[in-house]
Amino acid sequence: MATIKDVARIAGVSVASVSRVLNNGPKVSKKTIENVLKVMKDLNYTPNANARALVTKKSTTLGVVIPDLIDPFFASLANGVEQVARQNNMQLLLSTGLVSAETEIQAINLLIERRCDVMVVHSKKLADETLIDLANKVSGLVLIDRYIEEIAHRCVWLDNLEGGKIAARHLLALNHQKFACISSKHQIDDPLLRLQGFQSELQSAGTDIEAELISFGEPTLQGGEIATQKLLASGKQFSALFVYNDAMAIGAISTLEDNGFKVPLDISVLGFDDVLLSRYSRPKLSTLNYPIEEMAMQAAKIGLELTAKQVETKQDNNYKHIPRLVKRESTSFNS
Known part of the structure; x- marks a missing residue:
């Protein structure tokens, strides 16, 4: 593997000159730049990101923890x-x-060790105090899908409580009166708030969900299948099912169809997230759009701006997003 010294030797210039070319430094002639770049290409030379960060004091990496x-x-x-x-x-x-506090801190420390001062972190298990302390140490750390008031200017988040309410309003508007819910078994904010919002809106309309009609499982296709089997085993009737995410919802539809129920003729199913698969399931899944890619881009840009000190660190900055209802084929009017 070629080194910066190899580039300098073959180009007939000093290592310092090669470094200035790499970092767009001053006092480098056009001829030298062209010569060095040609040698780098011939040698297939790739600059060491960590070494460049040490010299320029500027990170060349953008980290993400998921x-x-x-x-x-x-x-x-x-x-x-x-x-x-x-x-x-x-x-x-x-x-x-x-989804482990120990592993989350290990993942963040790994990025710090790689001199990554801009990072987008999806953390559900670390305490607020730990994340606040990390934000004070890492200039470009931004949280996604998490809101902490003390560092609100570093949080890009979705209002999951409102998402649950939107789901309930949609199913109520379709004349449903008997509801079931499938949620993630993980004790984190997202499923808890979605279920809380859903129940709150139902109660405001004068109804609720029976305890036996709330089922929990892994937030996967198989988790949705197993959770639906538990609902059916309860013997309780329901005409509308609100599910924590799209994967579980698609698993639920498969189980319902296998047990003789037609979706949405017999049971309407509503998911959450609007992942690509939801557009190709059969029936196509009605869901709530979680603009996660847009939010991730926003979070990364905020991290870059923070390191460049282009944004004010005010705590009243609000990067809240509201989920949007996407009506497809898996929900219909209950006659």
Whole structure:
């Protein structure tokens, strides 16, 4: 593997001159720049990002921490950050937190060790105090899908409580009166707030969900299947089902159809997130759009602006997003 010394030797210039070319430094002739770039290309030389960061005091990497690599929702999050990285000629560093406080802090520390001072962090298990302390140490740290009042200017988040209310209003408007809900078994804010908002809106309309008609499972296709089997095993009737995310909702539809129920003729099913798969399920899934890719891009840009000191660190900055109802084929009027 070629080094900066190899480039300097073959180009017939000093290492300092090569460094100035790499970092767009002053006092470098056009001829020298062209010569050095040609040698770099011939040698397939790639500058060391960490070494450049040490010299320029400016990070060339943009980090992102997500729970896992399997869920398409988090793939969209990472893709949003990557788009901003590419726009700014930066490398993307990705680390996973696995919905564990210990693993989340390890993932963040890994990025810090790589001199990554701009990072978008999806953390559900770390305490507010820990994240506030990290924000004070890492100039470009921005939280996504998490709101902490003390560092509100570093939070890009979705109003999950309002999302649950929107879901309830949609199903109530379709004349449904018997409701069921499938939620994630993970004790984190998102599923708790969505369920809370859903129940709150139903109660305002003079109805509610029976305890036996709230089922919990892993936020996956299989988790949705198993949770739906539990609902059916309860023997309780329902005509509308609100589900924590699209993967679980599609798993639920499969189980309902396997047990002789037609969606939405017999039971309406409403998901959450609006991942790509929801547009191709059968029937196409009605859901709430979670603009995670747009939010990830916004978070990455805020991180860059913070490191460049282009934004004020006011606590009243508000980067809240509201989910949007997407009507497709899995919900219909209850006659």
